[in-house]
Amino acid sequence: MTIRFPILSVHGLHRATIAGILVAGLVSPPAFGHKTYIASERTVWAAGDTIEVSLTSALDYPNIEFGPARDRVAFTSVVVGDVPVDAPDFEETETALVISFDPQTTGFAVVAVSAHPRSGEIASEDVDSYFDEIGADAVVRAAFAALPGSPAMMRSYTKHTKLFLCVAECETGRDAGMRATGQALEFVATGEEGRSFALLRNGERVSGQMVDIHGVDGGHATVETDADGVIQVDHAFSGPTLLSAVWITLPDQASGTYHSDQATLVVTLD
Structure with a gap:
């Protein structure tokens, strides 16, 4: 199911730290590392259901392979029908950190989770x-x-994940998909049509940034955000689809710490 959103005004542009390289069309996926994302077994949940979604990391989308510990979570936001859901529950499993909640409303839902930064030496x-x-x-x-x-290289990274789903229906509160949740790097819907998404860095749209798109059938494409910080997802992708981007912050000196913010969005497309 694709949700169509109202028009969103253009945010101010922010210069990307790293220039993206456009690769047109569907290509074989490069050898990237683990992808971290939130998965749901359903796109539309019934009213009254306890909703369970899975925060997981895997070499290939949509596999469910490795679950982070609860203490890795720094930020959580759950909104259903434009109403915040307080205090979702967390359960650690080997393959995922399961997040469950009982919304009191129906409509469009956004689940967002960011991890604490991690650092180390390469x-x-x-x-x-x-x-x-x-x-x-x-x-x-x-x-x-x-x-x-x-x-050796000093590096740090923070992972930011987001999921769009619906409870009973997808109309109420659908503009929540266009609003920033406050993550350092995140995707939002633009409202222009159901396959258009903007990449935000600290709430500002970023142009010239590479975005990877992964389908459940193994399809992959790499595109670049346009002058308005927007990408269009090709109709070759349908069903649950993963958008992924990395923003690298260079140190003041090359010997310093290289920090990457890594953002994903899982959205179901017609």
Whole structure:
């Protein structure tokens, strides 16, 4: 089911730290690392149901493979029919962190979860593989390669996830899909049509940013946000679809910490 949204006004533009590279059409997926996302067994839940969704990481979408611990969660927002849901429950399992809640309203729902930042050291021989994983471009790679010797790389990352679904119906509160939840990097619907999404960095649209699109059938495409920070999802994708983007913040010096914000959205398309 595709939800069609009202028109959203254009936010101010924000210069992307890393330029995206457009790859037209469907292509074979690159060797990226684990994808972290929120999955739901249903697109539309019945009124009165206890809704359960799964925060998981997997090498390939839509697999459910590895679940984070509850203490990894830094931020949670659940809205159903434009009404916030307080204090959802969390259950740790081997394959997912299960988030459950009992909404008192029906309508369009947005579930958003961000993790605490993690940091660590990447051995010099693994730096190129890590850059491949996060989609770093030539500017980032060249800055690090110019360092003397063969240093390890200091990196940190934060993962931001979001899911669109519906409870009984999809009309009430549907503009919630167009509003930022406050995540450092996130996708929102634009309202222009059901396959149009904007990428926001701290609430501002970002242009020239690479976005990966994954379908449940293994289809993959890489597109670039336009001058308004928007992408269009091709009609080759239908059913539950994953959008994914990475924003890299360069350190003041190449020897500093490279931070990446990684955002995903799962949305069901006609």
